[in-house]
Amino acid sequence: MKPFFALSIIVLMSSACVKKVEPDSSSGNINTSAPYLWSSSAFPRNLQISNDFTTDEVTNIRAMADAWETAVSTQRDFFNHSQRTAEVSSPSMSLDDLGDDSVNGIYKIVHWPSALRGSALAVTQIFGQRFNVGDRNEYVRIEHADVLINENLYNFRTTGTTDGVNFDLQTVVLHELGHFLGLPHKSGNTVMVTAISETTNNRAPTSVDRTDMADKYGLTLPLMPGASALVAPRQIYSPSGAGTKVKVLIELLSDGSCVHTENGVEVARHQQFHP
Secondary structure (H helix, E strand, O other), rough: OOOOOOOOOOOOOOOEEEEEEEEEEEEEOOOOOOOEEOOHHHHOOEEEEEOOHHHHHHHHHHHHHHHHHHHOOOOOEEEEOOEEOOOOOOOOOOHHHHHHHEEEEEEEEEOHHHHHOOOEEEEEEEEEEEEOOOOOOOOEEEEEEEEEEEOOEEEEEEOOOOOOOOHHHHHHHHHHHHHHHHOOOOOOOOOOOOOOOOOOOOOOOOHHHHHHHHHHOEEOOOOOOOOOEEEEEOOOOOOOOOOOOEEEEEEEEEOEEEEEEEEEEEEEEEEOOOO
């Protein structure tokens, strides 16, 4: 029987973090609250699902990718998820190899890598460049991302029925794809809260998530019943000078804490953060 723990999904950037900012190896002090985002021309991402997943699991994963596009009224085509990838989990799997390939993948990890904490339930890894360090418009431009689900040590259900034992795969994937797209954690009525248990079923972004995604990517969305017209204000992020390459690992730990490292340096850690 595999161990089960209360799930506190990974922190990307959140004011709830207890931050420990350390010098980046090449760019001085970094702002751990600076946003992560893809360039608009980067979409749609060719999101490939590992052959390790079953047909049922693939159906659930694709539904969650579509849910983010539905949330913004298909104003942005985020994902093309028609392909599978032959890359599968193995004892010799290298995280850097996944980052250096052309595949943005969702992986069912049945051999959890020694490079990751053994207590991690799931990990999002991001490769990109940090620009404008120290400036108001400091940001990380995402250039590659992968989602790793730890099915070496944990089980996930795909039915809507809560069993109180297994975590809901759709809930986890929807949240992780939010991070993949650059959303941070936050409290309130959102799928990006960090406190998720084995009884949680979050299978659709909320109006909060819809607004946050519109803000991040400068989308003007149709009026929702009872709401004011949404014209998303947006800080324009553009590179000034050369960027610094970054590798980000966002790890969910089984003790309810999240660890965020950049270029091998821990820059943020927090305990469970409830809505």
